[in-house]
Amino acid sequence: KNEVEQSPQNLTAQEGEFITINCSYSVGISALHWLQQHPGGGIVSLFMLSSGKKKHGRLIATINIQEKHSSLHITASHPRDSAVYICAVEGRTGGYNKLIFGAGTRLAVHP
Amino acid sequence: SAVISQKPSRDICQRGTSLTIQCQVDSQVTMMFWYRQQPGQSLTLIATANQGSEATYESGFVIDKFPISRPNLTFSTLTVSNMSPEDSSIYLCSVGLSDRPTEAFFGQGTRLTVV
Numbered sequence: 001k002n003e004v005e006q007s008p009q010n011l012t013a014q015e016g017e018f019i020t021i022n023c024s025y026s027v028g029i030s031a032l033h034w035l036q037q038h039p040g041g042g043i044v045s046l047f048m049l050s051s052g053k054k055k056h057g058r059l060i061a062t063i064n065i066q067e068k069h070s071s072l073h074i075t076a077s078h079p080r081d082s083a084v085y086i087c088a089v090e091g092r093t094g095g096y097n098k099l100i101f102g103a104g105t106r107l108a109v110h111p
Numbered sequence: 112s113a114v115i116s117q118k119p120s121r122d123i124c125q126r127g128t129s130l131t132i133q134c135q136v137d138s139q140v141t142m143m144f145w146y147r148q149q150p151g152q153s154l155t156l157i158a159t160a161n162q163g164s165e166a167t168y169e170s171g172f173v174i175d176k177f178p179i180s181r182p183n184l185t186f187s188t189l190t191v192s193n194m195s196p197e198d199s200s201i202y203l204c205s206v207g208l209s210d211r212p213t214e215a216f217f218g219q220g221t222r223l224t225v226v
Contacts, residue, residue, distance in 0.1 A: 040219065042218070043205075088215075101154040
């Protein structure tokens with residue numbers, strides 16, 4: 001079993017829909033990251049969370065440390081949101097900043 | 112924040128040759144990492160690039176295959192040596208601004224195809 005599990009693997013939505021991507025992890029963490037990867041391969045950091053909830057524009061990320069679960073929500077989705085969304089955890093052992101990645105969720109938003 | 116310039120962005124290489132990938136950061140950073148993303152797979156840490164000393168490699172990765180340099184706090188290189196088609200991947204440089212949990216910054220990636 002992978003240490004970081006994401007669901008769904010693939011997601012197709014119509015423009016304007018509310019989207020939720022889930023991430024569960026099995027290790028103790030110091031932080032959880034949500035990342036966005038574009039088709040060319042480059043990665044952008046969306047959020048870093050250690051507790052609670054963060055919001056940036058139409059993106060909302062939440063984390064429940066007790067349940068070892070995080071969600072990324074996109075409100076009013078738009079075709080430009082189409083990308084792969086990756087959950088990554090930063091372990092409490094083995095050094096900070098060393099990330100363990102989920103397999104990613106491929107999101108396609110159609111007009 | 113940190114802006115990372117990674118070069119080249121893509122390359123097609125012959126098997127048996129080597130490719131060196133550069134990662135330049137616009138500010139001094141504590142932590143620099145190299146990741147590999149094989150087709151359809153999640154990112155995997157290759158090694159932590161240590162300034163002034165040998166890199167720390169993860170299980171399954173060795174220095175002879177992936178030599179890494181980090182001559183200062185803003186620059187690192189990863190070489191993929193004696194390439195085979197199995198080395199076809201995206202290679203990514205990542206940095207952290209401190210040795211505590213912090214936002215992760217990534218380069219744009221190098222898409223390598225070995226033929």
